Amino acid sequence: MKYKKLMSVVALSAVATIGLAACGNKEKGGNSKETATEDISKFPIKATNKDKAIKGGTLEVAAVMETQFPGIFSEIFYEDNNDNVMMEPSHESLFMSDDNFEINDKGVAKQELDVDAKKATITLTKEAKWSDGKPVVAEDIMEPYRIVGHKDYTGIRYGENFRNIVGMEDYHTGKAENISGIKKIDDKTVEISYVEMNPGMTQSGEEIWRSAVPAHVFKDIPVKDMVSSDAVRKTPVTFGPYKINKVVRGESVEYVPNEYYYGEKPKLDKIVTKVTPSKSIVEGLKSQNYDMVIKMPTDSYPNYKDVKGYEILGRQELSYSYLGFKMGKIAGDSTIEYNKDAKMANKSLRQAMAYAVDNKVVADKFYNGLRTDGSTLIPPVFAKFHAKDVKGYKQDMDKANKLLDEAGYKKKDGEDFRRDPKGEKLEIKFASMSGGDTAQPLAEYYMNQWKEIGLDVKLTTGRLLDQNAFYDKLQNDDPEIDVYQAAWGTGSNPSPTGLYGPKAAFNYTRFTSEENTKLLKNIDSNKSFDADYRLKAFKEWQEYAKEEAFAIPTLYRNEVRPISERVTGFDWAYDAPTNPWAEIGVTAESRK
Missing domain, CATH: 3.10.105.10 (Dipeptide-binding Protein; Domain 3)
Known part of the structure; x- marks a missing residue:
């Protein structure tokens, strides 16, 4: 094509x-002349700049949004995908997956399924720590289930995947204080019993919940108050390569390195992600105001495809x-x-x-x-x-x-x-x-x-x-x-x-x-x-x-993602071997 x-x-x-x-x-939309159609498979999937990253630097990121982001920085509470965008540098899944989106053993945790016994075993395989220095432990794997299954939970995640856990309905209705089908084997291992096994459990999705929650932070917060708490809105404790340092409500998020990150030490001093409306993003690129643009509109592609100082990454999107x-x-x-x-x-x-x-x-x-x-x-x-x-x-x-x-x-x-x-x-x-x-x-x-x-x-x-x-x-x-x-x-x-x-x-x-x-x-x-x-x-x-x-x-x-030519180490592939935000750096002090 x-x-x-x-x-x-x-x-x-x-x-x-x-x-x-x-x-x-329109000046910034579509194309009034005959235009070549593009083949997304021909776009690079990772930064082609192979130069060594300098020490430190600030990565300036634009997130294209027409409205402000709600500011719910929690995988179990967020509903608007704009919040998910804002969690990219700071939040990390328990699992990593291959090019078929099937869970492998390269993440913070691995899972083993026993289809006949209707059980899944989740084992922490890396010495990950939360951004406050506490280790990630089995209780943190169990905590999302306790919160989402609670009768006072205010989010949208309590669905079939959670109801499928043995004892969850009794816990949800208040008949039981604990979820009988979830057991701590040791500090690194959790066993979950299911009513029915599902082949989707092999995928990196939500059949088996993919994120951990710091139990030591949330254990003293009433479930009904969690979504409005500072632990969700202002100072979330996470185990990704960066942690949220400052939030300007609905407008921007500043991240600094998580000094306790289990992987390679983050290279940047700071990441700043700002909301930018689609009507101004092309001019912002032409002025080289950003190192990266998330959610770049494809309808205005002819107006930025050859923009100076950038390369454009591309991949199929998990959406339609x-x-x-x-x-x-x-x-x-x-x-x-x-x-x-x-x-x-x-x-x-x-x-x-x-x-x-x-x-x-x-x-x-x-x-x-x-x-x-x-x-x-x-x-x-x-x-x-x-x-x-x-x-x-x-x-x-x-x-x-x-x-x-x-x-x-x-x-x-x-x-x-x-x-x-x-x-x-x-x-x-x-x-x-x-x-x-x-x-x-x-x-x-x-x-x-x-x-x-x-x-x-x-x-x-x-x-x-x-x-x-x-x-x-x-x-x-x-x-x-x-x-x-x-x-x-x-x-x-x-x-x-x-x-x-x-x-x-x-x-x-x-x-x-x-x-x-x-x-x-x-x-x-x-x-x-x-x-x-x-x-x-x-x-x-x-x-x-x-x-x-x-x-x-x-x-x-x-989807396409313009990145500055000074960016190095960023791999946007779904099966990237490590968290791309842990590897990203810049090779020059300035974009210009």
């Missing part, structure tokens, strides 16, 4: 073409964009309540909306190939499990119109828009987020395409929503949302149960069915420890999800 010219925009109506061109004519259709609500016990009479519960309506758009043209025109059109809800970064032969929805306006006609969505004489099968007026509310130069024209493109097949689609509240308002409405099942455009960060476990399962808080479509639940259970069952069975289970679910169209993958995402 590299350097192939985008010769023409085909299969788009005139009005849609105008919508796409609107992006290209999608269109979701609201079809129910979530109950107080986290059970999805699907409503078969919901506005968007008609499969033909959902499929027609999918056939109306051309996501390949969107990917090439808006993102220069740094995003690609989606086909299934398992992105290709999971090469083993992505079903290549399951074809996604390609634009077919005739098929879209036929589906609507046959399902009874018809116009009355003299009307511009279709009515629902009962003959009532149909207005569909579409929620999409603001941010970046492409947000508005992309939302307009989708709405224009749906108008072309006779659907009256309007923006929720009449405008794009900022990220906080968008997710507040989505999570609370606001009736103002019928269809929405969003993105998922999948994590490193390819199982889709946490996003589309019958008890998944993140199942924002609120779709569930017996067949969907059965197919998801097959993916996560004991039988799926057999590689061939698991591959078959993944394929069957992807085929079903495509047919039901409760969520339509629109774009697979690739």
Whole structure:
């Protein structure tokens, strides 16, 4: 795909073409001329500067965000991915993984699974210490389970993975003071007993919790007060290569070396990460204001691809964009309540909306190939499990119109828009987020395409929503949302149960069915420890999800990270052998 010219925009109506061109004519968004599409596999994955790092120095990092970060520096409490970005230099997982995201023995801890006995054993293998000098011990591995499982826990992590631990439900409801299925073997070893074993436990995800919590810090803080405590908001104790030294709320974080880090001594004196809006990030790069940019927008790639003083790292992203259709609500016990009479519960309506758009043209025109059109809800970064032969929805306006006609969505004489099968007026509310130069024209493109097949689609509240308002409405099942455009960060476990399962808080479509639940259970069952069975289970679910169209993958995402030419030692590969923040340094006093 590299350097192939985008010769023409085909299969788009005139009005849609105008919508796409609107992006290209903006100074910092899209590209108004024919542009080569890029191949992410050709980008470097680590700093090519091999010079020796100088002693000390300050690394200045820009994190592209349209809103302030909430400032919850804890893996068990954070909900906004912006906080996760701010934890990169300071927080480290217990486990490391290979290029298939399967846990290996190179991290602070290793794990061993006994499938027949339904047990996992976690053993600390390195003499890691917290940033206050205390050793990381077995109690610290157990502490996240005690907090997340507690009845006063206020976060979102208490889901199927935690309920699957023997004794967790009794602990959660207050019937037991401890979790019977979690046992300390010695100061370095913890044994966890499960109700069912899951092949996702081999992955570096959340089936087996990946982080530790300093028990000596949190043991005296009531669980209900933890999320607002200094231990989470201001002075978190961590065992990564750097520790948080100063927080300017919502704006920046300053890190200094963790003098007790178990690995190679951090090279820098300081790291400062500042929130930077997308509208100013390109000019900031051109002025060489930063050593690194996290979450660099790909829609403005032509404007910075050759920027002086930088190289651009690239990799497939553990995420995808999608269109979701609201079809129910979530109950107080986290059970999805699907409503078969919901506005968007008609499969033909959902499929027609999918056939109306051309996501390949969107990917090439808006993102220069740094995003690609989606086909299934398992992105290709999971090469083993992505079903290549399951074809996604390609634009077919005739098929879209036929589906609507046959399902009874018809116009009355003299009307511009279709009515629902009962003959009532149909207005569909579409929620999409603001941010970046492409947000508005992309939302307009989708709405224009749906108008072309006779659907009256309007923006929720009449405008794009900022990220906080968008997710507040989505999570609370606001009736103002019928269809929405969003993105998922999948994590490193390819199982889709946490996003589309019958008890998944993140199942924002609120779709569930017996067949969907059965197919998801097959993916996560004991039988799926057999590689061939698991591959078959993944394929069957992807085929079903495509047919039901409760969520339509629109774009697979690739991510880029500009780094200054003075940066050395940074390895962005998912299977990097060490924490990249432990190795990073600079080879000159200044970027200029």
